[in-house]
Amino acid sequence: xxxxxxxxxxxxxxxxxxxxxxxxxxxxxxxxxxxxxxxxxxxxxxxxxxxxxxxxxxxxxxxxxxxxxxxxxxxxxxxxxxxxxxxxxxxxxxxxxxxxxxxxxxxxxxxxxxxxxxxxxxxxxxxxxxxxxxxxxxxxxxxxxxxxxxxxxxxxxxxxxxxxxxxxxxxxxxxxxxxxxxxxxxxxxxxxxxxxxxxxxxxxxxxxxxxxxxxxxxxxxxxxxxxxxxxxxxxxxxxxxxxxxxxxxxxxxxxxxxxxxxxxxxxxxxxxxxxxxxxxxxxxxxxxxxxxxxxxxxxxxxxxxxxxxxxxxxxxxxxxxxxxxxxxxxxxxx
Amino acid sequence: xxxxxxxxxxxxxxxxxxxxxxxxxxxxxxxxxxxxxxxxxxxxxxxxxxxxxxxxxxxxxxxxxxxxxxxxxxxxxxxxxxxxxxxxxxxxxxxxxxxxxxxxxxxxxxxxxxxxxxxxxxxxxxxxxxxxxxxxxxxxxxxxxxxxxxxxxxxxxxxxxxxxxxxxxxxxxxxxxxxxxxxxxxxxxxxxxxxxxxxxxxxxxxxxxxxxxxxxxxxxxxxxxxxxxxxxxxxxxxxxxxxxxxxxxxxxxxxxxxxxxxxxxxxxxxxxxxxxxxxxxxxxxxxxxxxxxxxxxxxxxxxxxxxxxxxxxxxxxxxxxxxxxxxxxxxxxx
Numbered sequence: 199x200x201x202x203x204x205x206x207x208x209x210x211x212x213x214x215x216x217x218x219x220x221x222x223x224x225x226x227x228x229x230x231x232x233x234x235x236x237x238x239x240x241x242x243x244x245x246x247x248x249x250x251x252x253x254x255x256x257x258x259x260x261x262x263x264x265x266x267x268x269x270x271x272x273x274x275x276x277x278x279x280x281x282x283x284x285x286x287x288x289x290x291x292x293x294x295x296x297x298x299x300x301x302x303x304x305x306x307x308x309x310x311x312x313x314x315x316x317x318x319x320x321x322x323x324x325x326x327x328x329x330x331x332x333x334x335x336x337x338x339x340x341x342x343x344x345x346x347x348x349x350x351x352x353x354x355x356x357x358x359x360x361x362x363x364x365x366x367x368x369x370x371x372x373x374x375x376x377x378x379x380x381x382x383x384x385x386x387x388x389x390x391x392x393x394x395x396x397x398x399x400x401x402x403x404x405x406x407x408x409x410x411x412x413x414x415x416x417x418x419x420x421x422x423x424x425x426x427x428x429x430x431x432x433x434x435x436x437x438x439x440x441x442x443x444x445x446x447x448x449x450x451x452x453x454x455x456x457x458x459x460x461x462x463x464x465x466x467x468x469x470x471x472x473x474x475x476x477x478x479x480x481x482x483x484x485x486x487x488x489x490x491x492x493x494x495x496x497x498x499x500x501x502x503x504x505x506x507x508x509x510x511x512x513x514x515x516x517x518x519x520x521x522x523x524x525x526x527x528x529x530x531x532x
Numbered sequence: 533x534x535x536x537x538x539x540x541x542x543x544x545x546x547x548x549x550x551x552x553x554x555x556x557x558x559x560x561x562x563x564x565x566x567x568x569x570x571x572x573x574x575x576x577x578x579x580x581x582x583x584x585x586x587x588x589x590x591x592x593x594x595x596x597x598x599x600x601x602x603x604x605x606x607x608x609x610x611x612x613x614x615x616x617x618x619x620x621x622x623x624x625x626x627x628x629x630x631x632x633x634x635x636x637x638x639x640x641x642x643x644x645x646x647x648x649x650x651x652x653x654x655x656x657x658x659x660x661x662x663x664x665x666x667x668x669x670x671x672x673x674x675x676x677x678x679x680x681x682x683x684x685x686x687x688x689x690x691x692x693x694x695x696x697x698x699x700x701x702x703x704x705x706x707x708x709x710x711x712x713x714x715x716x717x718x719x720x721x722x723x724x725x726x727x728x729x730x731x732x733x734x735x736x737x738x739x740x741x742x743x744x745x746x747x748x749x750x751x752x753x754x755x756x757x758x759x760x761x762x763x764x765x766x767x768x769x770x771x772x773x774x775x776x777x778x779x780x781x782x783x784x785x786x787x788x789x790x791x792x793x794x795x796x797x798x799x800x801x802x803x804x805x806x807x808x809x810x811x812x813x814x815x816x817x818x819x820x821x822x823x824x825x826x827x828x829x830x831x832x833x834x835x836x837x838x839x840x841x842x843x844x845x846x847x848x849x850x851x852x853x854x855x856x857x858x859x860x861x862x863x864x865x866x
Contacts, residue, residue: 281822331689345788347681347688354681354790355665356826361787364820367703369780377820446703453695454679454788456688486698486711488615492690 201264205250205305206511208312209233209270211285211339214242216250217504218259219511223323225504227257239288239298247302265306266299267513269315269506276357278309278519284376285339296519308517312336312506314351314360316463316498317344319509325461325499332457335362335448337466340376341384341391347455362451363388367443387444389466392419395436407432419466426472437472444473445480452489463498463505535598539584539639540845542646543567543604545619545673548576550584551838552593553845557657559838561591573622573632581636599640600633601847603649603840610691612643612853618710619673630853642851646670646840648685648694650797650832651678653843659795659833666791669696669782671800674710675718675725681789696785697722701777721778723800726753729770741766753800760806771806778807779814786823797832797839 203226207216210233217228231249236242254260272283278296280286300307310318317334320326326334330349336342341363345352352359363384364377372381373394385391396409396417408430412421425433448460466473478495485493500508537560541550544567551562565583570576588594606617612630614620634641644652651668654660660668664683670676675697679686686693697718698711706715707728719725730743730751742764746755759767782794800807812829819827834842 329689331693347686348684350682352681352789355663355792356790356823358822359665359788359790361790361820361822364787365784366780366818369701369703377822379818379820446700450699450784451788453698454693454785455686456690456693458689484700484713486695486713488692488695488711489690 200515201262203259203262204264204511204514204517205266206507206509206514207246207250207266207268207299208315208506208510209268209273209286210312210506211271214246215507216246216253217507217511218253218257218263219508219514221515223508225507226259227253228504228507229253234287237287237289239290239293242288243298243302247299250303263305263514265308265514265517266303267315267318267510267515267517268295268299268307268309269312269510269513270295270309271312273309273311274357275308275310275314275351275353278307280309300520306517306520308513308519310351310510310513311342311344311360312509313342314344314353315509315513316342316505317346317351317461317509318512319500319505320461320463320498321346321349322512323500323508324505325496326459329458331455332459332461333362333451333455334461334463337388337462337464339389341388345455346457352455362447365447365450367447383443383447387440387447387466389419389464392422392436392440392466393417395439396422396433399432399436399439403432405432409433423469423472434472437469438476440466441473441476442480445477445482446484448477448481448493448495449484449486449489452493453486456489457493459494459496461496461498463500467497534849535596537593537596538598538845538848538851539600540841540843540848541580541584541600541602541633542649542840542844543602543607543620544646544840545605548580549841550580550587551841551845552587552591552597553842553848555849557842559841560593561587562838562841563587568621571621571623573624573627576622577632577636581633584637597639597848599642599848599851600637601649601652601844601849601851602629602633602641602643603646603844603847604629604643605646607643607645608691609642609644609648609685609687612641614643634854640851640854642847642853644685644844644847645676645678645694646843647676648678648687649843649847650676650839651680651685651795651843652846653834653839654795654797654832655680655683656846657834657842658839659830660793663792665789666793666795667696667785667789668795668797671722671796671798673723675722679789680791686789696781699781699784701781717777717781721774721781721800723753723798726756726770726774726800727751729773730756730767733766733770733773737766739766743767757803757806768806771803772810774800775807775810776814779811779816780818782811782815782827782829783818783820783823786827787820790823791827793828793830795830795832797834801831 334344343362368381373385375382677696702715707719709716
């Protein structure tokens with residue numbers, strides 16, 4: 199019989215948030231630790247498990263946890279590992295995350311990357327409830343994605359499917375991307391991408407802008423947003439540029455899986471009409487005729503403070519990996 | 533209990549081929565009619581059913597057919613219809629294909645588009661046996677695709693997923709495409725695309741080429757292939773150009789579903805190293821690092837004369853639509 203709760207853990211570059219979640223998607227209680235406090239993973243793990251034990255005790259939830267779901271950058275569902283995480287501090291190329299957490303807490307564990315966790319959360323508790331085909335796009339420091347087809351997350355043969363932030367949008371003279379190539383969607387349409395567009399526009403254009411009052415190296419997407427809301431034309435054009443590239447990319451995504459919706463999550467997704475109007479216009483204009491008017495662009499329905507934990511926790515219901523087993527029992531990995 | 537055979541029907545622009553197939557993928561017998569002989573669909577259908585009945589009688593296969601699978605341009609798995617078929621002669625915007633064939637032959641029917649049928653054929657009988665994640669690309673007059681994820685064809689929420697021939701490869705000054713947009717993969721990497729590249733190269737370049745001896749409007753991809761094999765440098769460069777764009781597109785496709793293989797089928801796929809060498813080079817160079825060395829590019833293992841019928845027939849094993857039922861019983865359409 200299922201136990202009443204799952205535990206969701208979201209490992210972010212700054213904070214690791216964990217929470218107890220019930221079957222209706224209520225976060226019963228949550229807490230967090232600093233991800234970067236420890237330079238060794240094992241010290242971090244000890245700190246994390248201590249925090250979790252404390253949370254379970256305080257909420258009388260010991261023995262009531264069905265499983266643990268973890269969302270983390272570069273985490274692989276099939277292997278349970280984190281691979282070369284660029285924003286995590288522990289310096290180990292491969293961390294057997296599922297194994298170590300399962301051993302430490304004595305519970306089954308499943309891991310996936312943060313964008314896949316967001317997609318699961320949206321499907322289980324949010325804007326994608328009832329949908330069997332949708333794409334989740336997270337607009338944060340980078341651009342992440344989780345693809346759902348026939349009601350299942352798409353992991354691909356190696357567990358790394360769904361890197362839509364790295365679709366090539368500019369084949370010539372594209373911007374350098376963190377992945378080592380040039381022209382990726384992420385280099386334009388992440389929060390970092392918006393700041394890069396601002397620097398580029400300020401360098402090559404002559405219009406006045408309040409952004410010129412700032413140190414050009416320090417401009418953030420938040421600065422661009424504030425200026426745009428205050429009526430700054432150049433800042434507004436930066437959002438138009440960003441939204442247009444996103445809309446064109448989304449039209450390409452539709453030719454793949456013809457999703458019922460593309461769902462946006464993350465800081466940049468909260469830019470309102472500044473981003474959504476040019477995005478929707480470019481999307482409508484760029485779609486292949488057979489797809490026109492069919493795919494909705496929606497915003498996440500999960501509270502931002504809960505979303506990461508909820509998404510990760512959704513994986514906890516089906517977690518199968520236990521450190522005391524000889525190997526992975528994960529049915530999807532066969 | 534399953535009956536021993538299925539019937540596969542491939543409706544092409546010129547010929548309609550149909551065959552009796554057993555569970556091991558042997559084509560027991562096949563025949564064909566001209567697709568364009570009749571200007572009305574019902575006349576065509578009568579002709580087709582007559583041919584099928586004759587084939588069944590001759591091979592003592594009446595009563596031994598489990599179901600019928602049909603591959604046709606713009607055919608929709610969910611609705612059983614052909615929608616606005618551009619290369620078919622009957623002038624009707626919507627043809628209820630599954631319903632009409634099921635009624636005429638008294639057997640369950642399932643339909644899908646020709647590229648999806650090719651993917652099913654490859655998965656059931658060909659190069660993708662045992663694969664759960666792969667992409668089928670058909671290089672013919674156009675560029676078609678069938679995507680398999682977790683062992684299932686990707687149909688999307690409306691049945692039209694998998695239009696990878698219409699990924700945008702040139703966002704500026706792209707070629708006109710039959711879909712009404714510009715810059716699509718198909719406008720460059722189909723047989724027609726190769727002929728267009730030849731005309732473009734001959735117009736804007738000055739090198740000598742045996743292709744200049746031909747009427748420029750009449751040049752076909754076959755002419756380019758023959759010239760390239762005979763050592764013509766310009767013709768060889770046309771294949772390099774084509775293969776490079778394909779390889780770049782394939783690298784984008786991998787970011788979506790991280791397939792075990794991309795499998796090529798169709799006339800152009802038989803161009804050998806002329807096409808495959810630049811394709812593989814551009815693919816290797818364009819892949820995101822995390823995917824490098826993981827996805828194979830393979831050629832179809834099905835005999836071309838059998839492939840279309842085999843692919844369509846693979847759908848016959850699970851065909852559920854019967855005209856005597858109140859509605860679609862197709863489990864995938866729920």
